[in-house]
Amino acid sequence: MAEIQPVRGWRYNADLSAHIDDYVSPLFDVVSTKQREALYRNELNSIHLSVPRGGDPAGEALARLQQWQQQGVLRQDEMPGIYVYYQYFRLPGSPREYCRKGFMCHIRAYDWSENVVLRHENTLPGAVNDRAELLARTQFQTSATHGLYRDEDFELERYLDEAIADPLYQTEEDYQGARDVLAVIQDAAIIRRFQQVMAGREVILADGHHRYEGSLAYRQARMAAAPANSGREPWHFHLMYLTNAAADDLRILPTHRLLLELPAGLTDAEFLTRLEPYFTVLPKDDIYDLPELIAGKPWAFGLYIGGQAYKLRLRPEVHEQLTWDTTPEVKALDLTVLHFFVLEKALGIVGPDAQRTWPGVAYVRNFPECLSRVDRQEARAALIVNEVTMEEVERVCHSGAVMPPKSTFFYPKTIGGFLFTSIRDDEHDNAFYTPHLAPGSGL
Incomplete structure (x- = not known):
């Protein structure tokens, strides 16, 4: 199963780490234009490595990286380790402080066909090529992807808790309101235990x-x-933040659908008429009641259009009309129902491929923003959805299929610049290969 290895992390030097909030940044695919421009003004912010700019962005990132390493802006830890990463956060309307516990390390970059690392969504070739070029030029990983393993016994958490009691540094509050804390485990016996646990996952x-x-x-x-090649070269590995899917501090937030336009001059009334063969359409007095009205109800959605709120609930007998070539686990999802019966049947955007590229839909996490954009006539309608559950994510992944686009928003996001790793050839001495793993086998 999953082969992991410790790393000799690259980190901002001690003086800069004391003010780490000034140097971390949002991930490349969530950072807004406004955030990006503000971060660029700090010449030492990690955004210059993760989202470089200029005529040759990857070349600019490489030049800056080499400069930072030569000047001691970034320093490499002497010993390899597994880096403990905790994120403390709150959700709106809740007094509870959550703590998502996890650790960062290198994991072998398994092809999807090996069924060790499982995906739940498709990617856009342009964005993949951008990341691949940046990695090829710099051989440097600026932020960890987020992976989930399941361990009902929570064996590794006691080691994580012990390490986090002596943190390397922490943010006061990142861009999303979370407090991020970093520590490291460099005990070889404990690291081998991490490897053994993950080898079965x-x-x-x-x-x-x-x-x-x-x-x-x-x-x-x-x-x-x-x-x-031997299979041990550092470029076989990828930086990942691993968290336990059995924990109750793993939060997935809903991503609502904003209809920026309706096809072919469709009126609001005609759109509602087209929905009625598939949904019960119930007008509601207060749009702010919709999230509560649909909470926990399968195939239920909120609709805000023309200043009027509606609750939509799929008529159960029509679900069998969902004819997309996918697994039963995907067909059961709320968002699959929404995309098939609203986007395809009611609006005529036929098929997942056409829907992914249709410019008439936007994905918005903030509920009030959805309403205000409709009120400002920046969009024709807002479709309010429930969050996807962790159980649904696992069922879909194990079915071998993928979800509709923007199905999940795991919160909070990891941040860039907290820990860097290198996959240059001269990093080969970082690995702790355990006897029961065949080096270079790819597992």
Whole structure:
């Protein structure tokens, strides 16, 4: 199953780490234009490595990386370790402080066909190519993707808790309101135990599909150029943040659908008429009641259009009309129902491929933002959805299928710049190969 290895992490030097909030950044696919421009003004912020700019962005990132390493802005830890990463956060309306516990390490970059790392969404080739080029030029990983393993015994958590009591550094509050804490485990016996536990596990990729596929593309290119490789070279590995799917601090937030336009001059009334063969359509007095009205109800959605709120509930007898060529686990999802019966049947955007590229839909996590954009006539309608559950993610992954786009938003996101790792050839001495794992076998 999953082979993991410790790393000699690269981190901001001690003086800069004391003010780590100034140097971390959001992930490349969630950072807004406004955030990006503000971060670029800090010449030492990690955004310059993760989302470089200029005529040759990857070349700019490489030049800056080499400069930072030579000047001691970034320093490499003397000993390899597994890096403990805790994120403390709250959700709106809840007094509870959550703590998502996990650890960062290198994991072998398994092809999807090996069924060790499992995906739940498709990727966009352009974004994968961008990440692969950046990785090929810098051979440096600026942020960990997020993977999930399941351990009902919570064996590793006691080691994580012991380590986090002596943190390396922490943010006061990152861009999403979370407090991020980093520690390290460098005890060889404990690291081997982590390897043994993970060797019996599959990993579900929660977040970072484009970065992971970028690592796969780079690894494949290096293997083609060096077919006699040993399998131990650092470029076989990928930086991942691993958390236990059995924990109750793993939060998945809903991503609502905003209809920016309706096809072919469709009126609001005509759109509602087209929905009625498939849904019970119930007008509601208060749009702010919709999240509560649909909570926990399968195939139920909120609709806000023309200043009026509606609750939609699929008529159970029509579900068998869902004819997409996918697994029963995917067909059972709320979002599959929404995409098939609303986007395809009511709006005529036929098939998942056409829907992924249709410019008439936007994905918005913030419920009030959905409403205000409709009120400002920036969108025609908002479709309010429930969150996907962890159980649904696992069922879909094990079925071998993928979810509709933007199905999951694991919260909070990891941050860039907290820990860097290198996959250069001269990093080969980081690995702790355990006797029961065949080096270079790919498992």
